[in-house]
Amino acid sequence: MAPSPSIPKAAFWMALSIASFLAMSVAGRETTAALNVFQVLELRSVIGFLILLPLVMMSGGFAAMRTERPLAHLARNVIHYAGQAAWLFALTLIPLAVLISIEFTTPIWTAILAVSFLGERLSKPRLAAIVLGLIGVVIIVRPSAGSMDPGHLVVLGAAMCFGISMVLVKSMTRTESVVRIIFWMLIIQSAVGLVPALYEWRNPGLALWPWIVVIAFTGMSSHFCLARALAYADATIISPMDFLRVPLSALVGWLLYHEQIDIFTAGGAMLILMGNLLNLQRKAPLPSEVAAS
Numbered sequence: 001m002a003p004s005p006s007i008p009k010a011a012f013w014m015a016l017s018i019a020s021f022l023a024m025s026v027a028g029r030e031t032t033a034a035l036n037v038f039q040v041l042e043l044r045s046v047i048g049f050l051i052l053l054p055l056v057m058m059s060g061g062f063a064a065m066r067t068e069r070p071l072a073h074l075a076r077n078v079i080h081y082a083g084q085a086a087w088l089f090a091l092t093l094i095p096l097a098v099l100i101s102i103e104f105t106t107p108i109w110t111a112i113l114a115v116s117f118l119g120e121r122l123s124k125p126r127l128a129a130i131v132l133g134l135i136g137v138v139i140i141v142r143p144s145a146g147s148m149d150p151g152h153l154v155v156l157g158a159a160m161c162f163g164i165s166m167v168l169v170k171s172m173t174r175t176e177s178v179v180r181i182i183f184w185m186l187i188i189q190s191a192v193g194l195v196p197a198l199y200e201w202r203n204p205g206l207a208l209w210p211w212i213v214v215i216a217f218t219g220m221s222s223h224f225c226l227a228r229a230l231a232y233a234d235a236t237i238i239s240p241m242d243f244l245r246v247p248l249s250a251l252v253g254w255l256l257y258h259e260q261i262d263i264f265t266a267g268g269a270m271l272i273l274m275g276n277l278l279n280l281q282r283k284a285p286l287p288s289e290v291a292a293s
Contacts, residue, residue, distance in 0.1 A: 003231050010233035013225045014241040020222035021245055022252055025100070027214040029091045029257075035202055037088045040215065041081065042197035043204075045190035047216035052182060059179045067180060069172065076168040077188040083161025084189075086154050093151030095259040097250035101140055101269040102155045104243065107276050108133035109163025117167060129278035136271030139264050178227075182220065243273050 003009075031040045056065060067073060090099050108130050115122045141152045172181060204212060229238050246269050253259035 006232045007237065010229045010238060011241065013229035013232065014238060017222050017225035017229060018242065018245055018248065020218040020225060022248060023214055024218040024222060025091065025096055025249060026252060026256065027211040027218065028088050029096075030211045031204075031208055031215060032088055032092050034208055035204060036197070036200045037085050038193050038196035038199075039201055040088060040212070041084055042190060042193045043212050044216045044219055045186045045193065047213060048219055049183075049186040049190065051217060051220065052179075052186060055179055056183055059177065064177075065180050065183045067176060067184065069175065072168065072172055073181075073184040074188060076165055076172065077185050078192060079161050079168070080165040080185065081189045081192050083158045083165060085193075086158035086161065090151045090155035090158060093154060094149055095250075095261065095265075096253035096257070097246055097259070097261050097269075098140060098152070098265050099155050100245050100249045101265060101272060102137060102152065103159050103162070104246070104269070104272045104276060105133050105137055105156070106159045106162040106166065108272075109160050110166045113163055113167045114170070125278045129275040132271045132275035132278065136268040136275065138268075139271065140268035142264060243276070246273075 028040070056062065087099075087103070111126050111130060115126075137156065141149075141156075169181065226238070226242070229241075250259070250261045253261075
């Protein structure tokens with residue numbers, strides 16, 4: 001039974017989601033300063049699996065995790081893993097607010113892919129959303145200004161991977177539960193990342209372990225809380241709340257890393273926000289799709 005709509009409850013869960021995303025960003029930067037990206041992802045998957053295990057048991061145990069769509073899980077998780085690796089790597093290259101701003105193009109790429117592969121209709125609002133999002137990216141990246149950072153391309157690639165992952169998840173939620181999708185995500189991604197993680201493995205110092213646990217926990221809590229928020233309010237209400245991550249990440253970057261944000265990043269971020277809001281005129285994503293993405 002779906003919960004009754006409640007803006008205060010939606011705001012509460014959204015605040016927890018934003019806090020989780022911000023904590024994950026800081027933890028990601030702290031860990032990747034000492035460990036390679038693949039090792040961080042491997043530790044996140046293993047610890048995340050241990051955190052998920054009680055939920056697996058409550059959902060019917062390992063027998064309930066059996067799937068008839070192994071290839072779909074494999075394809076989705078290889079792409080999602082690539083996106084996560086690119087996102088973590090970009091954390092070491094560009095300011096937090098710039099990274100989060102470009103990451104917000106994920107719904108734009110999802111819209112493009114949904115039209116191409118799911119047969120969804122390309123409406124005028126959706127087309128306008130795509131155009132605004134792309135213009136916003138160009139303003140932030142400024143390829144003709146000589147200030148283009150490789151990190152911009154890396155996080156843009158991550159956003160595209162997340163968009164593909166979202167489309168695949170959307171098709172999978174018709175037959176797969178959220179717990180099963182996350183279960184196979186952790187299993188497959190830990191297998192995919194094992195060899196590159198071991199290639200340059202470094203034993204984490206004691207000071208790093210709290211950050212590693214934070215990444216593992218917030219990697220799931222961020223999406224879980226976002227899904228809970230969507231259960232209490234429409235995406236048209238939730239999305240503007242989620243965009244608070246941009247100024248808050250700018251604040252965190254300024255406080256912790258002395259990062260400065262220019263007017264181009266702010267302007268591009270606003271266009272991406274406008275594109276996302278236009279994109280919300282279509283059917284909002286199901287909470288299950290968000291939780292598993």
